[in-house]
Amino acid sequence: MQPSIKDKVEIAKSYIDKGFNAVFVLKTVKLSRSTYYYSLSVEGKEKAKPKGGKPKGYSLDNEYKKICDEQIKEFIMESIDGDALNYGYRKITYHLRRYYNLKINQKKVYRLCKELGILKDQRVIKPKLKRTIAVNRTITGSNQLWEMDIKYGYVQGEDKFFYLLNLIDVFDRSIIGYHMGLHCEAKDAAALLRKCLIKRNLFEEGASRPVIRTDNGPQFVNYKFSECCEEIKVEHERIPVKTPNKNAHIESFHRILEDDCLKINEFQTYAEAYETVNDFMEFYNNRRLHSSLRFMAPNEFYDLHFGENQTNIQIRV
Known part of the structure; x- marks a missing residue:
């Protein structure tokens, strides 16, 4: 039975360590110099672990x-x-x-x-969800049409993104509610919608529900969000692909949020980002003046015209 290469290396090493000529020993055991010295170089070394880790995001x-x-x-x-x-x-x-x-x-x-x-x-x-395309509407009062969309922020100090899911009333421009977190899923969108209905006293039986308009993001085409809308009797419509103008009011708010809050702050921690965004939302709803609201803040305009249909203020979307 022929000895294996590993056995030949061990035999050769034992004689060479005793002082025998290396060339003579390797020739005798019929082992090439490259094989012998390569075996010595890798002896005792563990195979390197494959590189990998958590996706960057x-x-x-x-x-x-x-x-x-x-x-x-x-x-x-x-x-x-x-x-x-x-x-x-x-x-x-x-x-x-x-x-x-x-x-x-x-x-x-x-x-x-x-x-x-x-x-x-x-x-x-998997069957495809039934899709209701956004239609042209004329809005004359609060709680007739709400728009929902996601804005992305970045925490420089921790090298990670956070998500802001915002819900705006098209008529009075109020951010009725928002969800901020390191993740944003369909269940978060459903929870936010329920919270906003409760906040405006629209969750009771028989209350007139608004239409909720979104884009085609994964949170909004998910079955969980669709089932939530059916359960609470809210009509959900989605804008056609690549038509952000159909979601113009929430997109406009996101531009304000970017220019007045996210762009001018370099966040070092998520906690710092959360506090800054929360302060901005309070400022936007209660103190920031809108020319389209007769130079009032959104909550001030909502309180003034609560429950009214304005024939002289019509918004076509």
Whole structure:
């Protein structure tokens, strides 16, 4: 029986350590010098652990700006509602690179699609939710139309994103409620909607409910949010893909939030971000003047015209 390479290395090493000529010993045991010295170099060393860890939570675009995973999920949902309807995750990857200028690989797109439950085989098995398209409306009073959407913030000191889910009344511009957290799911959107109905005394039996308008984000196309709207008898309509003008009032608020709060503050901790945003929301609702509200603050305007239909103030959306 021929000795193994490992046995030959051990035999050769024992003789060389005793002072025998290395070239003569290796020739005798029929072992090449490279094999012998390589075996000595790796002896006792453990195999290095594969690199890996927790996903970063964001990707970069072509301008090296950080785009958080929740925003990328919205891009994916927009894509499959549009040109990428029948795409698998590989084609979606190239779609994101071409039309959203993202630096992203197929493994990450696969993970995000799996989290959304829209991988090709799952999308065939799972029936698609009935979608109600947003229609043109004329708003003459509070609590007739509410808009809901997500804004993303960044904590520089902790290198992570946070999410702001805001709900605005189109007529009086009040931010009735908001959810802020490191995660934002369909259950958070449903809880926020319930909280806002309670806050405005619209949860009682027989109360007239507002229409809730959203985009096509994963939180709003989820079955949990749809079931919540059916249960509390709220009509939910979604804007067509790539038409943010149909959600203009919440988008306008997010621009104010970005310019007056998020952009001018470099947060070092999430607690600091939470306190700053909370202070801004209080300022916006109670002290910030709106020219469209006859230079009143949103809550002041709401209190003045509570329960009224204004024929001289009409908002077409």
